[in-house]
Amino acid sequence: MLVLAPAKVNLSLEVLGKRADGFHEIVSIMQTISIVDTLDIRPSDRLELQCSEPALECSDNLVLRAARALQTKDAGTRGCRIVLRKEIPIAAGLGGGSSDAAATLRALPRLWQLPRSETDQRRLAHDLGSDVPFFLRGGTALVQGRGERVRVIPGYHEQWYVLAGPHLHVSTATVYGAVRDGEWTDGRATRRVAARLDAGGGGGLGINGLEPALFRLYPEARTCYDAIRRVTSSATRVSGSGPTVFSLMSSVDEAQRAAWVMQKQGYWACTAHSLPENAE
Template identity: 40%
Template sequence: MKVFEKAPAKINLSLDVLRKREDGYHEVEMVMTMVDLADRLEMQELNRDTIIISSQAGYIPLDEKNLAFQAARLIKDRYDVRKGVYIHLDKKIPVAAGLAGGSSDAAATLRGLNRLWKLDIPEDELMALGAELGSDVPFCVTGGTAVARGRGEKLEAIPSPPSCWVILAKPPLNVSTSEVYGKLRADRIARHPSVPDMIEAIRTKDFERVCGSLGNVLEDITLNLYPEVRQLKMCMEKLGTEGVLMSGSGPTVFGLVEKEAKAIRIYNGLRGFCKEVYAVRMLT
C-alpha cells in the first residue's frame, strides 16, 4: 500500500515577537497561511523495521537530520510500530528559505503514516507530536490560515485571506533562524505589526488592507545581515508589487499581487534578478 501527501509552503503575513521566554524560546504572535508551492511525499510500507528516505534533490539530508525522518521515527516509537517505511520526497520548496518546507514535510509524514498504518491518531494529537519536532509543524499539520501564539504551537484558525497571486523570490543564500532570533532584542523592537489589523483585513477580504498590514519584526535583522535580501525586496517594490514582506527569518521575500497579468510581469522582471522565483496562488 502507498499513500501520498502534499506538503505546502507557508508564509507569515504578520510576525511579531513579544518577549524572550524562560525556556529560551520567544513568545510570538503570527498570522500564517499556505501557498500553492508544495513538496510531495510518497510513503510505502516496508516489511523490515527501518526508515528509508529518497529524494530527487541532492542538497537535503536523507538521514536523521531530515525532519520527515524524525517524524517517522517519532510516530514509530510513540505507537510501537514495528514496520518500516520508504518515503520518497519530491522537493519543490526551497531549503532554509523561511517557507517551513522541512516542517511541512514532517507534518505530511505524520499525516501520511497515520493513514498508512491505520493508527487513527486524532488531529490534536498529531499537532502535539509535531510540536516536539518544531514550532511550525503543528500549523503545517492542520494547514489553512491561523493565528499562532506561544512559541508557534497555540493555533487559532481564521478564514482564508482574499484570493490573490503570491510571488516568491529566494536569493542564493541560506539564513539561520537561530542566528536571526539570537540577534533579536524583543524589548528593543521599535515597531510591532498589528496582528488584530491583519486578522480583520482577512476576515473582511480586504486585499489592500492585508497588504497594508504586512509586518515582520525579524525582517530588519535579516536585511542588515544580508544586503541581497534588502535589494530583492526593493526590486519587488519597484516592479509594482502591492504588498512585499520577508517570510519568517528569510531569506525568501514574497509579494502579493491581485491581477494575474501583473503577477506574470513581476515574475518575469524578477527572473533576471534572482534564479529562484515562483508565481503561485494563495491557498484559499
C-alpha cells in the same frame, strides 16, 4: 500514498520577546501557498528516505524524525519508504521542512492503520518544530506562543503572490538571535490583520519584526527586497526569517510578469496562490 506539503508565507509576524525556555514569543498570520513538496510513501520493513536533494537524506531530517515519533508512540517496528520531491526552496523562510514533517504525521497513521488523535498529533507536531502545528491544517491561521497556539481563520480568500529570493540559505535561529530588544513589538499590527480577515475581507499585510535583523545579517536579502519593490508597488514583506520576499498581486498575469523581471535580475522567483485549509 501521495501526500502534498505546501509552503507558507507570513502575512504578518511580530516578535514579542524572549521566553524562559529560550524560544521567542511570536504572533503571526500564516498562509499556505501553492509551492508544494511531494511525499510518496509506501510500506517497507524499515524506515527509508530518498530525496531529490541528497543532502537532506540524513537521520535528522524532520520527515524521519516525525516517522520515528509515530513509531515510538504506536507503530513499534513498522516501516515505510518515503520519496521526497522538494519544490520548496530550502532555508528560505517558507517552512518546507516543517510542512514535510506535518505531512508525514498526517499520512503515516493511515498507512500504518494507527489510532488518530488530534491531541496526540498536535503534541508530536509541537515537539518537532515551531511551524509544524500550523501545517497540520494549513489555510490561513493566527499563530501564537512559539507556534503551538493555532487558530484557523475561516473562509478562503484567493490571493496571488510573486516570490523572489537571493540564492542563499538563512539560519532561522541566527536571525531570531539577532533581534534587538527595541525591535520587539506588542502584536497589535498582526491582530488588526487577523480582525480584517475574520470580518471576511482581505487582510493585506502587516509587519515582519525579523526584517531588521535579517537585513543586518544578510545584505543580499535587503537588496532583493528593494529590487522587488522597484518591480511592483504592491505590499511586500519578507516571509518568516527570510530571505524570501513576496508581494501581493492582483492577478496571475501580474505575478508572472513580476517573477520574470526578478529572474532576469538573477534572483530565483516564482508565482503562487493561497491555499484553503486542509488542501491535499
